[in-house]
Amino acid sequence: MEAALVTYACPRCASDPDVPSAFSDVLALPIFKQEEPQLSPENESKVPPFQYILCAATSPAVKLHDETLTYLNQGQSYEIRLLDNRKLVEYTDLSSKYVKSILRVVFHDRRLQYTEHQQLEGWRWSRPGDRILDIDVPLSVGIVEPRANPTQLNTIEFLWDPSKRASVFIQVHCISTEFTPRKHGGEKGVPFRIQIDTFRQNDNGEYSEHVHSASCQVKVFKPKGADRKQKTDREKMEKRNALEKEKYQPSYDTTVLTENLHPTASIQDAQQWLHRNRFSPFCRLFSNFSGADLLKMGKDDFVQICGPADGIRLYNVMKGRGIRPRLTVYVCQEPEQNRTHPKRDSGDVYHAIYLEEMTALELTQKVANLYSISPQQINQIYRQGPTGIHILVSDEYVGPCPPKRCPTPSGDVGISYRSLRSFQFIQNMNRAKNALS
Numbered sequence: 001m002e003a004a005l006v007t008y009a010c011p012r013c014a015s016d017p018d019v020p021s022a023f024s025d026v027l028a029l030p031i032f033k034q035e036e037p038q039l040s041p042e043n044e045s046k047v048p049p050f051q052y053i054l055c056a057a058t059s060p061a062v063k064l065h066d067e068t069l070t071y072l073n074q075g076q077s078y079e080i081r082l083l084d085n086r087k088l089v090e091y092t093d094l095s096s097k098y099v100k101s102i103l104r105v106v107f108h109d110r111r112l113q114y115t116e117h118q119q120l121e122g123w124r125w126s127r128p129g130d131r132i133l134d135i136d137v138p139l140s141v142g143i144v145e146p147r148a149n150p151t152q153l154n155t156i157e158f159l160w161d162p163s164k165r166a167s168v169f170i171q172v173h174c175i176s177t178e179f180t181p182r183k184h185g186g187e188k189g190v191p192f193r194i195q196i197d198t199f200r201q202n203d204n205g206e207y208s209e210h211v212h213s214a215s216c217q218v219k220v221f222k223p224k225g226a227d228r229k230q231k232t233d234r235e236k237m238e239k240r241n242a243l244e245k246e247k248y249q250p251s252y253d254t255t256v257l258t259e260n261l262h263p264t265a266s267i268q269d270a271q272q273w274l275h276r277n278r279f280s281p282f283c284r285l286f287s288n289f290s291g292a293d294l295l296k297m298g299k300d301d302f303v304q305i306c307g308p309a310d311g312i313r314l315y316n317v318m319k320g321r322g323i324r325p326r327l328t329v330y331v332c333q334e335p336e337q338n339r340t341h342p343k344r345d346s347g348d349v350y351h352a353i354y355l356e357e358m359t360a361l362e363l364t365q366k367v368a369n370l371y372s373i374s375p376q377q378i379n380q381i382y383r384q385g386p387t388g389i390h391i392l393v394s395d396e397y398v399g400p401c402p403p404k405r406c407p408t409p410s411g412d413v414g415i416s417y418r419s420l421r422s423f424q425f426i427q428n429m430n431r432a433k434n435a436l437s
Helices: 041-046 116-126 225-238 267-276 291-295 299-306 308-319 360-370
Strands: 050-054 069-073 078-084 099-107 133-135 143-147 155-160 166-172 192-201 207-221 327-333 351-355 378-384 390-392 412-417 423-426
Touching: 050 192, 050 207, 069 225, 099 116, 099 133, 099 166, 099 207, 133 155, 143 166, 155 166, 207 225, 267 291, 299 308, 327 360, 351 360, 360 378
Parallel strands: 069 207
Antiparallel strands: 050 078, 078 166, 099 155, 099 192, 133 166, 143 155, 192 207, 327 351, 327 423, 378 390, 378 412, 412 423
16 A cells, blocks of 8 residues: 655544544534645655554544543554555665564653553563553554564564555553552543554664654553543533633544654754654754753743744643653662672662663763762773673663663672772663664
């Protein structure tokens, strides 16, 4: 199936005209203008290579400039269409006709992102034998080698040919309230993100070169709960007057997964991201800003630069997703007596160091900042293995690598440097599931 390039003013997908819409005629809400700018050859690189569309309706109770929210039923199969935004001739740089997509269900809230490993382990213990995310293979079309890792309950992966029609059907088995502290019932469920990362083959035939990523915000309810929630939101909106309705988005039949701005994005990548997300008028203002620069800005900064409407929209697009670290290291200062008596007091306090670039230099700089010392004072960072050997922590060790070839990073991590002080590390190197290569 050859897919045409479609640029949306907000998430609306071109669905089959013969399929009736369940929500299209329900609300008398404003319809966003569908922007279809003519792309010049020099701007074609700004078009995302792929587009992913979740065939589930968005909530009508979402403010105009907020990210869309989609309700899903637990265990129900939902289609995600995988579309090619470019002509096949433009893929001459691909060494294979297939690309590999990794699909995950992750937390939307930053608080839960930092404790994702513990949250998922707790879910595993409470639901033995179950998975958070499954792929419905019989319904899926155009995918090859579907795989669900038994140790990663929230992840599936598969190959697909961009030049042909491809759709994957997924099932989410956890519900949003399972990760909410129990109180007196009726608690508000936490939002999740459905994220897709796509990779192409490198010279060695491994699917490790990142091409594209996109995600959307969802909440998962018990069976038929999503339909009831959608109906409730619709009824609430019907009671609002016309002026209030203008502050909210219409309910779209489908959900378009949008791209994230990563902290490691270069200035050029940040410019392309602004174009793709309809912030082209402000590209000149942010011409010297990298991804990290933009993500450090607050809402007041964006409002002052872009005006209230676009400033709030830009802030929500970036900050609403919550940037999670690709690697977390926990560090504490080792007491003097522990150098000869390595038994650690259970009362030790650890500081979390969050790594985005996943390099030894970044780790060195953040350790130095944490303890107010100069990075030049640090000689080496090493991991102490179970037999007492010291393993030098290099870029290759800290950085991402295929799970089958990664050493198991267990044990203590130490540091030697030109100072009388000594530190001892204990680290949690559970890599974030959406870490990009």
